[in-house]
Amino acid sequence: MLLRHTPKEITERSALTINPAKTCQPIGAMYAALGIHGCLPHSHGSQGCCAYHRSALTRHYKEPVSAATSSFTEGSSVFGGQANLMQAFSNIFAVYNPEIIAVHTTCLSETIGDDLPQIRKKAIAEGKIPEGKYVISASTPSYAGSHVTGFSNMVKAMTELAEPTGKKNGKVNLIPGWVEPADMEELKRLSKLMGVGTIMFPDTSGVLNTPLTGEYKMFPDGGTTIAELKSTADSIGTIALGEWSSADAARELDSKHKVPCKILDMPFGLKATDRFIDALHKMAGVNVPEEIMVERGQLVDLISDMHQYFYHKKVALAGDPDQLIAMTEFLVSIDMCPVHIVTGTPGKKFEKRIKELTAGMPCQVNVRAKGDFFLLHQWMKNEPVDLLISNTYGKYIARDEDVPFLRWGFPILDRQGHQYFPTVGYKGGLRLLEKILTLLLDRKDRDDTEMKFELVL
């Protein structure tokens, strides 16, 4: 047993987190910044933060992740990191020449109180930022929120670039939240099918799922361009997917530039995708095309065809709030029972929302924001489940408890596909159900007696 020391008996912990279901803000800021075309993310702190974030993102995407660091020393930690950041600006533009640098802080630079907007002002005054180049910054202290908060803060920082021209561009801003490059591609495909022009930001498709051609591009072809980010102030509206990861940026555009916003759940599963398509339909004033109706119908068809295998199966979930809310709704909608749900990201609203979504379910639900994998495992020992859905770290629990395991979320370190195959939208729903079914039916085939073993399922 790999988690042999985890006791079944649950004791409340006040100070100790064991096996976290979250990580820190800066990695989210780095991931978001990679979704701007020609952007070099910059970590203002000691170089270990940058190394860890690049490593984690690289292990998840199996793609190059370039990012720079202020490489704080003990001296900069005492006297402030301004000199390091100024030097970094000069070096980055000279050596790598990005269009834009997106700086985020760390617990180190936050604790000593470095003021990024002031440093940027000084850099501009001293000519450290070449003509036509940009620097944006986000405050992302690791001791508050989680990686999702950091993502949200950097997406919000992107709205700094919004520049109204006084003329509407006829487009919808689409803030996808922390989803995979494949999901972002799928959201763009759906919008295109609807005939809606969108500005999606950030957009990591074409950045973290690039082809192997013998050429290395430090700044790949994908990503939201600066021109597009400027134009977000002229859009007819903003659709933000995920309260935790996207809402702040949408509200900022609304309050600063009067771009009205609609904040939705991430479109995982039938109902959330319905709401997304409906919002596009209403905001852009377009009809929903037949192709999308067919995709929706196919998803409903699969749910009906295989309902007997989903019905009242118990599921444990760990992940990020926006994903978990949508997934919980999806599972409940196909009559599965998500019974244990943890996120490491704080927020009372999360627990309330999960309780609402699971209210009609025929079983007790354990839900915890600021929870961890250790608690989830203890819950599973007390009330076993038929399926575990989480990032790769769940594999240790799944092995010990012999539970089918769906890898979904961040990070996935031991399987492929998340870069290429979306789980958003109706097609993404099909993929999720196919994966869940395969897991449940493989388990059934493994466990059925020879007498019960069947050809047709």
Place this chain on the structure above:
Amino acid sequence: MTAVKNRKAQLGPAEVKAELLAKYPPKVARKRSKQIMINEALENGTPEITANVRTIPGIITMRGCTYAGCKGVIMGPTRDIVNLVHGPIGCSFYAWLTRRNQTDPGPEGPDGENFMTYAFSTDMQEQDIIFGGEKKLAAAIQEAYDLFHPKSIAVFATCPVGLIGDDIHTVSRQMKEKLGDCNVYAFSCEGYKGVSQSAGHHIANNQVFRHIVGADDRPVEGKYKISLLGEYNIGGDGFEIDRIFKKCGITNIATFSGNSTYKQFATAHQADLNAVMCHRSINYVADMMETKFGIPWIKVNFIGAKATAKSLRKIAAYFEDKELIDRVEAVIAEEMPEVEAAVKEILPRTEGKTAMMFVGGSRAHHYNELFKEMGMKTISAGYEFGHRDDYEGRRVIPTIEVDADSRNIEEIEVEADATRFKPRKTAEAMQALEAAGTVKFKDYEGLAPDMDAGTLIIDDLNQHEAETLVKLLKPDIFCAGIKEKFSIQKLGIPMKQLHSYDSGGPYAGFKGAINFYQEIDRLVNSKVWSYMKAPWQENPQLSGAYVWE
């Protein structure tokens, strides 16, 4: 752009160096120039390189931080110590199971203590940063103790801890006294200290020596007692070395720190020899154990079959015991035929190929041996966090300038233990062994003497230099870490991780050497590198319709 592999290498080392520096602002170029050395075969050593200096802000470095060196590298693989990270959540999360240290729960089997799969953190919040985190740390130690009753709890500081002034050492001492049967101690390994992971190794060495080594005097039974220092059991390297030791009849009391236990460290002072693998990360503890307990140390290398044989012979020569010398020879004779057969099988496909290695503080040197066995040449190499002695040999240590960053890392004053200091050999016996040429004590030759003249030795290589080097010199394989892997592979050059071995290993010892030959053969000869261009890209776009008509 054509695939880089198709271009021809023509540039000499001085031209390559100039190209590496061409893009830099003058100040950066001046600094980097001192860390890029064209190797020469000088009569008395090698040229001087600048190493272990600050990374330049904004230059995309391979390096990590002090915390990574301390918690991640040295203490990470200790399986029965609860490693509790005091800080915001990230540092603990990123060091959770990501280094591929394999672990055997020991003779107790499934009931053996193994906390490797757990990440422990105080998950500091804003109010802890403002009001201090000492109370939370004490409570977390108590909760960890109540849940797991470990023998030992190690506390690691992250950046904000040092800044807000949490006294983790006092909290640890108080908790040790309170708990009674649990050794609690702390590491001030804040990420901003030093210039790389290397400072963290030193800090870890100091505290392991101060708080654990020598804590258990219950005698360890066995013949030819040694400890293996600086071996982290990545991909099972330590398991293979232990297999060989066992076969030779050598007792390995403690491995620092692959698959290690608290007791191994605590009894390590009973060894009669310390064999040092990764010089950079662990030489401090070897030195301190020599001074305090009288245990001599020698440098060994179990990467490469020939290097393994040589290291075994060194250990046997040290013990000056015919039984062991004969046994080691018999083991080498038994193991080598399989190795030789494997080399013979891959050699036609690897001979003459070239490699680059930029990794660690010893590995870039160790793996030279394996590439040599495959007939491959290392055309450029360097360390991520090495010091000058790792390049030029230990004899340069007195000439290394101690800068402010190094001065901030504690040096422990060690004295001979009043009761337990026992020189394992007389000075005369040690001199005689050195004179015979078989064993050299307390010595490490460094990487440079093993590299050919005209090769480039580069310290703290960065993203821009890696890309330029690969484009100019077109190696057949490039070795570094996960962050570098895919930018190199996008260029059409296979990349092998030599920190975590990708998914492979072991590569140490005899069986490991065979694994490595096969892995490198697979990588450099993989068909995938020929798929960069589609057939229609070989011809002008319009010729298609013409040919069809």
